[in-house]
Amino acid sequence: MKMDLAIRNGFIFDGAGNPAVKTDIGIRDGYIVRIGRIGETEAERTIDAKGLAVCPGFIDMHNHVDNGVLAFPSVESYIMQGVTTSVTGNCGASMAPLDDESMELSRRYLAPFVPSSERIDWKWRTNAEYMKTIEANGTAQNLAFLVGQGTLRIAVKGFSPSAADDCEMSRMKSLLRNALDDGCFGLSSGLIYPPGSFTEERELLELAGELARCGALYATHLRNEGNFLAESVAEAIEIGRRWNIPVQLSHHKAVGRPNWGKIHHTLRMMEEARREGVDVCCDAYPYTAASTTVTSLLPPFALEGGVEATLQRLRNSNERFRMAEEIRSKGCEWENWISGAGMENIYIGDCARRPEVEGKHLQEIVAAYYSGREMLEGLFDFLAEVECLAKMIVFAIDENDVKAVLAHPLSCVASDSWAS
Ligand SMILES: [Zn+2]
Incomplete structure (x- = not known):
């Protein structure tokens, strides 16, 4: 019986770590029915995979x-x-x-x-x-x-x-x-x-x-x-x-x-x-680089109660002081991206509320749009303004x-x- 499709002359990788084999694959009714040489007339359709790799889906x-x-x-x-x-x-x-x-x-x-x-x-x-x-x-x-x-x-x-x-x-x-x-x-x-x-x-x-x-x-x-x-x-x-x-x-x-x-x-x-x-x-x-949400820049206590509670903290000067202290403290137990990578290695990937910051790192953003503000204060201003709706890319x-x-x-x- 004729095959529906022949994929010919490719390097076949079987996905089990074996070396590639240069041969043909024949398919009928959605199943592989032959691995080996297939003649020109044995299949309805032929794909020439010469010089290409043929392998199972990743x-x-x-x-x-x-x-x-x-x-x-x-x-x-x-x-x-x-x-x-x-x-x-x-x-x-x-x-x-x-x-x-x-x-x-x-x-x-x-x-x-x-x-x-x-x-x-x-x-x-x-x-x-x-x-x-x-x-x-x-x-x-x-x-x-x-x-x-x-x-x-x-x-x-x-x-x-x-x-x-x-x-x-x-x-x-x-x-x-x-x-x-x-x-x-x-x-x-x-x-x-x-x-x-x-x-x-x-x-x-x-x-x-x-x-x-x-x-x-x-x-x-x-x-x-x-x-x-x-x-x-x-x-x-x-x-x-x-x-x-x-x-x-x-x-x-x-x-x-x-x-x-x-x-x-x-x-x-x-x-x-x-x-x-x-x-x-x-x-x-x-x-x-890693990519995640900007809320991950903040210490865990700042995230308790959900996003609305975080936004309230970002607008409160006492809470800001506490957040800044935790971000600056040495040897903290939470994953502190700012101390691990530095603000100059943290880029904003997407931010629908302020698209002009996309592609810029945090230091650039504070200097350009919150000038005169201390770095972390500028960052908190930014996070509050965009309601934490931004993703970051951290080269770390x-x-x-x-x-x-x-x-x-x-x-x-x-x-x-x-x-x-
Ligand atoms: Zn993850």
């Missing part, structure tokens, strides 16, 4: 295409690069489950990860409903969904920084159980972002117990990728060890010049843990570290991007 282990796939179902920014599968719902932020009462808080929480949110209707509540919404809208990609621990916590506790009590704990566990039953692949945490940053290890451990039921994945944006990188890796490994579940360290890196090179130690920690039977891996993006990673992580057999490449 899996992006860590991105935020969650709602992008609703706004742009053809996800061309991925498909055109050969990425046919995305693992989404990362860094503690998933689009479900949502709760009527905390809906507005959830939307504010998800805003930095959800460009083009005006195009979507937010009618789903459960993960199954969310998946159905995507299916009805169409998608050019295969998607594996994680449940965001931050999303879960907001549905139960809003932005309250207090530890979860027994009742709250059991509600979060039941939401997670339902999401896993709906087909989610695991739980993600984003432990620098409130409310993930309010979450103690004990609470994470208890939640992760639900994953053990079905061997689901725990993916984590570590509590600290700077001064306390090793301690944060240890916390993640401990969760995998306790429940015998796979652990994925998200976008693994060492942030801030004083921490460059620590990655060699954490890769060794992963190797050792694996020797002891813990299934731990990591992903890494091939950039020397060593290229040698990026190369070391990407070359390590326990890591895989990820984009940490969204569709546009």
